[in-house]
Amino acid sequence: MTAEQIIQQILFFISAALTLGSAVMVVATRKLIQAALWLIVSLFGVAVLYALLDASFLVVVQVVVYIGAIAILFIFAVMLTQRDQRDKGPQLNKSWVLAALVGLATFGGLTFLVSSWTGFGAAAAPIPAGTVDMVADLGTALVSVDQYVLPFEVASVLLLAALIGAIYVAYNRK
Amino acid sequence: MNFWNDPVAFIADWLSGIFAGWGMPEFWSNLLVFAIGIFVLIAAIMVVDIFLVWIERKVVARFQDRLGPNRLGPYGLIQPFADIIKLLIKEDITPRTADKVVYNLAPILSMSSVLILWAIIPLAPLAWGVDLNVGVLYLVAAGAIGALSIIMAGWASDNKYALLGAFRQVATMISYEIPMVAALLIPVMLAGTMSMQGIVEAQTFGEPGVWFILVAPLAALIFAISSIAELGRSPFDLNEAESELVSGYHIEYSGMKFGMFYAGELLHAFTFGGFWGILFFGGYSVFGLETLPGLQWLSSPFIAVFMILVKALVGYWIIMWVKYTVPRIRIDHMLAFNWKILVPLSFTLIMLVAVLNKLLLGYGTLVYVAGMFLANVLLAIVTIMILGAYARRQRLAEEAALQIPARAAGD
Amino acid sequence: MIPLSWYLILSAALFSIGLFGVLARRNAIAILMGIELMLNAVNINLVSFWRYGSPAEMSGQVFAIIVFAVAAAEVAVGLALVISVYRRRKTVVANEIDMMKW
Amino acid sequence: MPNPWVFIGLFIIIAAIIPIGAIVVALILGPKKPNPIKQSTYECGLETVGDSLVQFKAQYYVFALAFLIFDVEAVFLFPWAIAMNKMPLYVALEGVIFIVILVAGLVYTWRKGALEWV
Numbered sequence: 001m002t003a004e005q006i007i008q009q010i011l012f013f014i015s016a017a018l019t020l021g022s023a024v025m026v027v028a029t030r031k032l033i034q035a036a037l038w039l040i041v042s043l044f045g046v047a048v049l050y051a052l053l054d055a056s057f058l059v060v061v062q063v064v065v066y067i068g069a070i071a072i073l074f075i076f077a078v079m080l081t082q083r084d085q086r087d088k089g090p091q092l093n094k095s096w097v098l099a100a101l102v103g104l105a106t107f108g109g110l111t112f113l114v115s116s117w118t119g120f121g122a123a124a125a126p127i128p129a130g131t132v133d134m135v136a137d138l139g140t141a142l143v144s145v146d147q148y149v150l151p152f153e154v155a156s157v158l159l160l161a162a163l164i165g166a167i168y169v170a171y172n173r174k
Numbered sequence: 175m176n177f178w179n180d181p182v183a184f185i186a187d188w189l190s191g192i193f194a195g196w197g198m199p200e201f202w203s204n205l206l207v208f209a210i211g212i213f214v215l216i217a218a219i220m221v222v223d224i225f226l227v228w229i230e231r232k233v234v235a236r237f238q239d240r241l242g243p244n245r246l247g248p249y250g251l252i253q254p255f256a257d258i259i260k261l262l263i264k265e266d267i268t269p270r271t272a273d274k275v276v277y278n279l280a281p282i283l284s285m286s287s288v289l290i291l292w293a294i295i296p297l298a299p300l301a302w303g304v305d306l307n308v309g310v311l312y313l314v315a316a317g318a319i320g321a322l323s324i325i326m327a328g329w330a331s332d333n334k335y336a337l338l339g340a341f342r343q344v345a346t347m348i349s350y351e352i353p354m355v356a357a358l359l360i361p362v363m364l365a366g367t368m369s370m371q372g373i374v375e376a377q378t379f380g381e382p383g384v385w386f387i388l389v390a391p392l393a394a395l396i397f398a399i400s401s402i403a404e405l406g407r408s409p410f411d412l413n414e415a416e417s418e419l420v421s422g423y424h425i426e427y428s429g430m431k432f433g434m435f436y437a438g439e440l441l442h443a444f445t446f447g448g449f450w451g452i453l454f455f456g457g458y459s460v461f462g463l464e465t466l467p468g469l470q471w472l473s474s475p476f477i478a479v480f481m482i483l484v485k486a487l488v489g490y491w492i493i494m495w496v497k498y499t500v501p502r503i504r505i506d507h508m509l510a511f512n513w514k515i516l517v518p519l520s521f522t523l524i525m526l527v528a529v530l531n532k533l534l535l536g537y538g539t540l541v542y543v544a545g546m547f548l549a550n551v552l553l554a555i556v557t558i559m560i561l562g563a564y565a566r567r568q569r570l571a572e573e574a575a576l577q578i579p580a581r582a583a584g585d
Numbered sequence: 586m587i588p589l590s591w592y593l594i595l596s597a598a599l600f601s602i603g604l605f606g607v608l609a610r611r612n613a614i615a616i617l618m619g620i621e622l623m624l625n626a627v628n629i630n631l632v633s634f635w636r637y638g639s640p641a642e643m644s645g646q647v648f649a650i651i652v653f654a655v656a657a658a659e660v661a662v663g664l665a666l667v668i669s670v671y672r673r674r675k676t677v678v679a680n681e682i683d684m685m686k687w
Numbered sequence: 688m689p690n691p692w693v694f695i696g697l698f699i700i701i702a703a704i705i706p707i708g709a710i711v712v713a714l715i716l717g718p719k720k721p722n723p724i725k726q727s728t729y730e731c732g733l734e735t736v737g738d739s740l741v742q743f744k745a746q747y748y749v750f751a752l753a754f755l756i757f758d759v760e761a762v763f764l765f766p767w768a769i770a771m772n773k774m775p776l777y778v779a780l781e782g783v784i785f786i787v788i789l790v791a792g793l794v795y796t797w798r799k800g801a802l803e804w805v
Contacts, residue, residue, distance in 0.1 A: 217705075263718075270723070311762075331728075426728070
């Protein structure tokens with residue numbers, strides 16, 4: 001193994017530890033604002049994983065959408081409802097032991113499922129030579145009529161529905 | 175390899191030669207050379223930042239008919255160093271109720287969110303941090319980290335004013351991010367790439383090969399307005415609002431931590447001056463003169479770096495000009511201006527440019543540039559006419575509402 | 586050299602942590618955070634299958650972007666519901682939101 | 688350099704180390720004489736009243752919501768903008784349809800009065 005590959009593995013372990021550790025903090029922290037900040041750390045760890053996977057576009061999209069918009073929305077929502085934060089009381093409901101068992105079972109089941117699949121230990125496919133700008137390929141795939149133009153337009157309708165629905169629910173003046 | 179044609183590669187080669195002489199593997203020596211390069215670049219930016227403090231104070235003094243710093247050194251040039259020494263030996267006061275970790279993290283994030291922008295700025299034809307193929311979105315992502323640092327500072331200070339200031343500032347930043355992203359889409363569309371290097375090259379050597387300010391003047395204007403809002407500078411400095419909120423989200427910060435917010439703000443403005451230059455004014459190109467025969471020497475990296483710094487300074491000067499001329503506006507006006515004028519306008523502009531760009535590209539440079547320019551101007555005129563009509567209707571309605579009771583009182 | 590299995594196990598672990606958050610937290614906003622973690626786990630899977638499967642085709646990345654849109658829509662509507670309920674009932678605890686219960 | 692993010696990662700680390708260094712130097716050089724008055728919350732010299740976590744207007748949430756939706760829209764539009772140069776005219780029209788659908792959402796929000804700051 002070359003030094004570069006070892007560094008890659010170390011980076012993977014660091015970002016995996018960052019992601020999983022802060023994900024645990026998200027579900028375990030008492031103060032909700034701190035949970036939101038841990039969520040940001042976890043999402044950033046996922047962005048580093050995307051960088052390791054050579055998905056440049058998704059790295060910046062992860063930061064722009066998740067950290068820049070979704071996390072800010074969470075923080076705003078926490079601030080708006082903080083009269084009922086109840087940070088002192090128990091943050092987990094009565095059946096949390098059952099929930100932990102379900103979580104562990106899911107993890108075990110998923111790991112068993114994927115490890116019995118043939119492609120489990122696959123090595124990374126080489127990036128085909130000649131792909132200069134992967135983002136351009138992505139754009140072409142999104143708008144070509146024989147590829148993903150329908151999902152592209154449907155995403156617009158989905159966002160429209162979400163905007164109208166959320167405004168209708170959150171904004172009931174009078 | 176000639177030093178004068180490509181100094182960065184020359185020095186990098188020289189350094190890796192030295193490291194190879196020490197028996198270092200190629201991978202590590204490359205990494206070390208990169209680290210040294212980044213360190214030198216950031217150190218240079220910090221030195222520029224120190225002089226920005228001096229420029230800012232000198233320029234604001236001239237705008238307000240004062241002299242500005244003039245005691246320490248010629249023209250007060252040593253003043254910023256005295257400021258730094260003062261910041262370094264000040265006591266660091268942390269409020270008792272503050273969330274210590276988040277409180278200390280916020281100024282660091284604020285400064286680094288600006289510094290990391292310099293990783294993608296093309297300084298010269300062969301000198302840039304990294305030619306990222308998602309450079310434009312990286313700019314937006316760094317802005318997201320900046321917004322996060324503000325909300326962290328406001329919350330961790332455990333102070334009403336700080337939290338109110340942070341909320342106002344973040345509401346401004348996220349609202350104006352929409353027209354900014356929309357305005358950024360237009361250079362991307364014209365250049366066909368998101369890399370900053372590609373955008374600069376498209377303006378000099380591309381298909382029409384003209385500065386994008388000529389093709390999309392309205393996009394440049396929208397980007398200018400929304401980036402001033404993103405910077406939180408006057409007229410959009412509701413976060414500070416000295417008279418109401420004392421100084422917004424950094425009210426509880428003192429000493430070097432406050433200095434980080436302050437220096438970060440100045441450097442942010444300067445950096446955005448640089449991005450105006452890169453996206454709409456040809457970046458490091460010398461007015462396109464270097465493509466002419468006999469003037470090839472103008473594409474020398476040293477002239478290029480000088481040009482980009484000059485363009486950034488001019489942009490910074492315009493931001494200061496706006497800041498010290500225009501009074502602060504109210505938050506409802508500010509948000510209404512964004513959501514009711516800038517956002518619809520920028521979306522209309524995207525659609526217009528997308529279709530016209532496809533239609534006009536086959537008809538030669540002159541028709542293309544003139545058509546795009548006129549379309550932009552026409553859209554701007556239509557917008558101004560609609561706004562004028564709306565304002566007239568509002569005024570008439572208000573006057574009518576005022577006149578009825580006035581007449582009743584007179585009779 | 587990172588084998589595909591590492592990413593798959595990481596994503597399974599992230600999914601399970603998110604699932605635990607959804608099932609165990611009392612606060613409705615915290616439940617939505619758990620859902621975000623689960624969606625991120627899905628995205629890691631999609632992107633790593635793209636990278637290890639066929640990087641020449643952009644399907645994996647397109648799917649991941651659609652998941653971003655879905656996540657945004659889910660958060661927007663979910664948090665709007667939480668805020669709306671909070672306005673009427675002054676509570677964000679999921680168990681106490683029982684208006685639809687017979 | 689195959690992966691530009693190695694460079695960005697190094698850049699981010701060094702860009703974080705320099706402000707940390709400045710703050711640490713200031714901590715070492717500066718005086719350290721804390722007292723309760725100095726460390727209390729600053730509110731123009733008045734005593735702090737009540738919790739600092741004040742209740743915020745729901746309006747902030749509405750703007751953040753609209754921002755989130757249009758931000759995701761922009762994420763879809765960037766690949767479209769890049770691909771457009773090499774594609775025929777109908778691709779530009781696809782993007783126009785995409786924008787028009789979302790502008791309908793903006794119009795709805797506007798007509799509902801959710802964009803007013805009351």
